[in-house]
Amino acid sequence: MKGFPALPMLNLHAVQWHSRANGPGNRAVFWFQGCSFRCPGCFNPGTHSHAPRLLVPVSDLLDRIEQSQSTLEGITVSGGEPLEQAEGLLHLVRGVREMPLLSLVLFSGLTRERIQELPLAQEILASVDVLIAGPFVRELRTGKNLRGSSNQEVHLLSNRYDALHIAGTPVGEVHIDARGMVSVTGIDPPIL
């Protein structure tokens, strides 16, 4: 274990170290805390507040990812709105990019055009394999191919995946943790 140098803190909503419904293959998923958009019908309004929830140094996350990488296909970053923590996100995706077997999927409520206006966008997207971009629109709900609503666009930014990989991602899953706590994830998770 090389240990990563001290890097910024991320404010996370939740972490799931083994998921198959948030991108191709077995993935670690980080839901960022904080989102300014307030899309009507948002699947997870608990992510909206910017108040500190789960503060984690990026270096700690990268250390854990490095320890787990042999069991992972990649990392998925979702939210909340990850680009509202752009500096920490950049350090995270750059660190993951140094682990060449891992892929990166990023969900954002911003369109790709708006993302590209952000100061760190180019550097962040350079490390991302799949970007799902655009706000959730309740009236256009679809719940498949990693899109919550049909206005959202899936951008394949590298040659790591194709449309079949995206279509093959399960739409939902159920997790039961060691304490018996049940949670659901995915683009169209089951209602329990």
Ligand code: SF4
């Ligand atoms: S961008 Fe995502 S997290 Fe933010 S309000 Fe819209 S659906 Fe919810």
